[in-house]
Amino acid sequence: MPLPTPSTPGGPRESPESWVVMVPGVIPGERIRLRIYRNHKNYSEADLMHVLESSSERVEPVCPLFGRCGGCQYQHMSVAAQRAWKREHVLQVLARTGNVTGITVQEAIGTEHTLGYRSKITPHHEKPRGGEIREIGFLKLGSRALVDVPECAIATPAINARLRGLREEVRVTARAAAVAETPRKPKGATLLLRETREGVVTDPRAEVSDQVGGLLFKYTAGSFFQNNPYVLPHMVEYVVRKAGAPNVRYLVDAYCGGGLFCLSASKNFEACYGVEISELAILSAQRNAELNKIGNCHFQAGDATDIFAGIGHISGADTVTILDPPRKGCDEGFLTQLCRFRPARIVYVSCDPATQARDARFLLERGYDIEEVQPFDLFPQTRHIENVIVFVEAHRTGAGAGSMPSWAGEGGTASL
Ligand SMILES: C[S@@+](CC[C@H](N)C(=O)[O-])C[C@H]1O[C@@H](n2cnc3c(N)ncnc32)[C@H](O)[C@@H]1O
Incomplete structure (x- = not known):
């Protein structure tokens, strides 16, 4: 077996002399002892056995479940190191999967709310045995088993307060069902806790609302809505700014959900067109347009291609x-079809930089250039990142890949 190089949370850059070893809980630059499994x-x-030389970015994890619970992967790193690593990850995946080199990835934008920020969690439990529910929590790191989570360090304080009561209610209900010997078989379940303007809601069908920027968005609690209310306004502001350009009159928002980006950007366009597979989300988008007195947005339910x-x-x-x-x-x-339609600009928001890099390659091979790559740290303490890539139609740049069009924005690079 080749000698492993020092390993990193996502795997180091490959070179002919190096061998990639994935080891959770390690920071780039550390010397470690590991066991390959x-x-x-x-x-x-591999599993981490010992840290021989630790990084100055290593910090004490806040949550006692860190290392067992699969929810967070980066609590052992300072937030600055987490963001630097996520940016590096975007760069690597764009190079490997997207074949994109020689570009700059901006520093990840985040806020100081790096704990207690998550406004939605969905803990699970297995089916009760003899009326008893054992763990109520998340998947164990690297396993299909559950770890019991009485409190989650990245969830908002209001969610944690409600979680205590909900865990108890669910257990009491399971015991009562066992005593009553109901014919319905007890099942495992996924619980929902979502903090909204209406408080913490646990019914996925409940109608709830959130304010983003100057707009109000209503949606059903179980449907998709971004769950970091601190970073979200910054990301929406960025997307709206990057979508705007001189001489551009129309906006098409594919995968529009309840209309978050479409409605937020609508004032800059003559007409906006949103498409979304979920009929429920489209009903929300239409209602949100009315609620915010926006008359130039048209929403349709269907596949994005429609x-x-x-x-x-x-x-x-x-x-x-x-x-x-x-x-x-x-x-x-x-x-x-998108490349055939040939929009002047494409602002691509993604929660998975790997599939985004694959799609970037497709667009670059068909005459688009990258204007800017801007990650947002929507999920501190975890390995997840939201990444935005702005593409411009190459003819509009008047030059080849990598050139900056005349309307390129200022694009700050520092953390907020
Ligand atoms: C990441 S969410 C984004 C929603 C919205 N932009 C927001 O931020 O609230 C992705 C959305 O794509 C929708 N979707 C999934 N597959 C789709 C498809 N084939 N065509 C259109 N929409 C789809 C989902 O229902 C979901 O609302």
Whole structure:
């Protein structure tokens, strides 16, 4: 077996002399002793045995469950190191998967709310045995088993306060059902706790609301809505700013959910068109337009690809597209039609830089350039990152890849 190089949370850059070893709980630059437990074609997986030389960025994890609970992966790193690493990860994945080199990735934008920020959690429990529920929590690190989580360090204080009561209620209900011997079989379940303007809500069908920027958004508690209320306004402001450009009259928001980006950006456009697979989310988007007295947004339920049938009367050259797909990214059929429509700008928001990098490659091979790459630290203490890439139609830059168009924004690079 080749000698492993010092390992990092996401795996170090590959070179012909190095061997990638994935070791949770390590910080780039540390010397460690590890035990390899699995070999793959291109890398190995290992457990950390000892830190021989620790990084100055190593900190004491806040949560006693860190290392067992699979929810957080980076609590052992300072927030500055977490953000630097996430930025590096975006850079690496763009190079490896997207074949994009020679670009700058901006510093990840975050806020000082790096604990107690998460406004939604979904703990699980297995089916009760003899009326008793054992763990109520999240998946154990690297396992399908659950770890009991009485309190979550990244959830908001209001959610943690409600979690205590909810855990007790769920256990009491299971015991009562066992005593009553109801014919219905007891099951495992996923609980919902979401903090909103209405307080902490546990019914996924409840109608709730949140304010972002100057707008009010109503949605059902179980549907998708971004869950870091501290960083979200900064990300929305960025997306709205990057979507705006001289001579662009129309906005297409694919994967629009309840209309967050479309409605927030609507004042800069003559008309906006949103598409979204969930009919419930489209109903929310339409209601949110009315609620905020916005009259130039048109929403349709359907696959993202369906949008092109309804926008034949507008030209791509006059249009900006916002993309915010689920983790799997965009499908090729959609991207093919998008490139045929040829919007002047594309602002691509993603919670998975790997699938985003794959889609970036597709766009770059079809004549788009990257104007800016801006990560947002929406999920501190975890390995997750929200990344925004701004693409411009290459003819509009008047030069080849990497050039800056005349309307390129100022784009701050420091953390907030
Ligand atoms: C990451 S969410 C973004 C929602 C919205 N932009 C927001 O920030 O609130 C992705 C959205 O894509 C929707 N979606 C998933 N597959 C889709 C498809 N094939 N076509 C259109 N929308 C889809 C999901 O229902 C979800 O609302």
